[in-house]
Amino acid sequence: MNTRSPFKSAYLRFLQLISAVEAMPGLQDFDANEKALFDALVLHWSKGKPLTVREAISLSELGSPATLHKRLKRLIAKDLMLAYHDGTDRRTKFLQPSEKGMVYIEWLSAQLTAVQAH
Amino acid sequence: MTVRAVAEAAVLVLVTAVLYGLGYEFQGWLFLFSEHVPGVSWFYLPAGLRVLFVLVAGIYGALGVFCASLVINVLYMKDIGGTVLLLTAAASGFGAWVALWVLRLGGVIEAGLSGLTAAALMKFALLYSGLNALFHQLVWWFFKREGVLFWVDVWPMFVGDLLGALVFLYGLKGLLQLRKTRRAGIF
Numbered sequence: 001m002n003t004r005s006p007f008k009s010a011y012l013r014f015l016q017l018i019s020a021v022e023a024m025p026g027l028q029d030f031d032a033n034e035k036a037l038f039d040a041l042v043l044h045w046s047k048g049k050p051l052t053v054r055e056a057i058s059l060s061e062l063g064s065p066a067t068l069h070k071r072l073k074r075l076i077a078k079d080l081m082l083a084y085h086d087g088t089d090r091r092t093k094f095l096q097p098s099e100k101g102m103v104y105i106e107w108l109s110a111q112l113t114a115v116q117a118h
Numbered sequence: 119m120t121v122r123a124v125a126e127a128a129v130l131v132l133v134t135a136v137l138y139g140l141g142y143e144f145q146g147w148l149f150l151f152s153e154h155v156p157g158v159s160w161f162y163l164p165a166g167l168r169v170l171f172v173l174v175a176g177i178y179g180a181l182g183v184f185c186a187s188l189v190i191n192v193l194y195m196k197d198i199g200g201t202v203l204l205l206t207a208a209a210s211g212f213g214a215w216v217a218l219w220v221l222r223l224g225g226v227i228e229a230g231l232s233g234l235t236a237a238a239l240m241k242f243a244l245l246y247s248g249l250n251a252l253f254h255q256l257v258w259w260f261f262k263r264e265g266v267l268f269w270v271d272v273w274p275m276f277v278g279d280l281l282g283a284l285v286f287l288y289g290l291k292g293l294l295q296l297r298k299t300r301r302a303g304i305f
Contacts, residue, residue, distance in 0.1 A: 004123065006126040006127045006130055006178060007126045007129075009176070009230065010175045010178075012230060013176070017173050017174060017231060017234060017239075020231075020239045021291050022295075023235065023236040024236040024240070024288070025236065077298040
């Protein structure tokens with residue numbers, strides 16, 4: 001590829017910049033409502049019974065289906081949750097914490113351990 | 119350099135110049151209240167455009183900002199002219215470019231922004247803000263621009279550029295997050 005072309009060079013630099021901008025700290029944290037949904041999903045997943053998307057947006061104690069749908073999309077967009085198919089059934093998607101979600105859970109565990117130590 | 123490469127470079131200079139000019143107008147329209155003295159603001163959003171253009175388009179971005187600044191200075195900074203006007207535009211255009219090269223020589227940023235990290239981007243924004251404020255104030259102090267107080271004016275300019283660059287970059291991050299959220303398919 002000819003990277004001496006100013007356009008191509010600018011585009012490649014732009015992609016690198018976007019990647020760095022996305023990794024900037026802050027604005028990643030989720031709000032209390034998203035945290036509540038995240039906790040509920042992780043709790044079910046930890047019991048070996050991950051919720052489906054349809055079940056997750058039916059958690060009426062956390063909000064209406066439309067609200068929970070938006071909230072779930074945000075959790076997925078923030079790479080905290082993953083929606084996956086199980087087996088050959090392509091109609092149902094289950095939810096589990098992503099790698100980043102697991103890092104967050106581990107961080108919370110470490111904080112709890114630190115608090116208990118005091 | 120081929121004819122095509124020259125044409126592409128010219129387009130980059132032109133586009134960045136026009137966008138920077140529009141950004142300057144936007145700044146005057148919305149954030150005029152943050153002006154400390156003419157040419158110095160406590161919040162300068164086009165600083166983010168300088169960061170973007172120089173990082174993405176390199177020297178062509180710097181030239182674009184320089185050209186736009188020449189026009190801006192002629193139109194809005196009536197108290198300066200000749201060499202001062204030219205050097206003020208150069209400070210606007212090449213402050214970020216010098217910061218980029220300092221960080222490249224220091225090994226913080228690699229050629230082509232390869233593997234650019236968020237921390238390196240923050241360092242660039244910080245260094246650019248410092249150099250930009252320093253270059254502008256040095257030019258004005260050296261040529262005795264009327265009413266210039268180097269040690270008083272350099273700080274608002276530094277803060278204004280840094281705030282502008284950070285708000286711009288975080289605005290970009292917010293837009294990217296929003297786009298990602300809209301695209302996240304779960305069914």
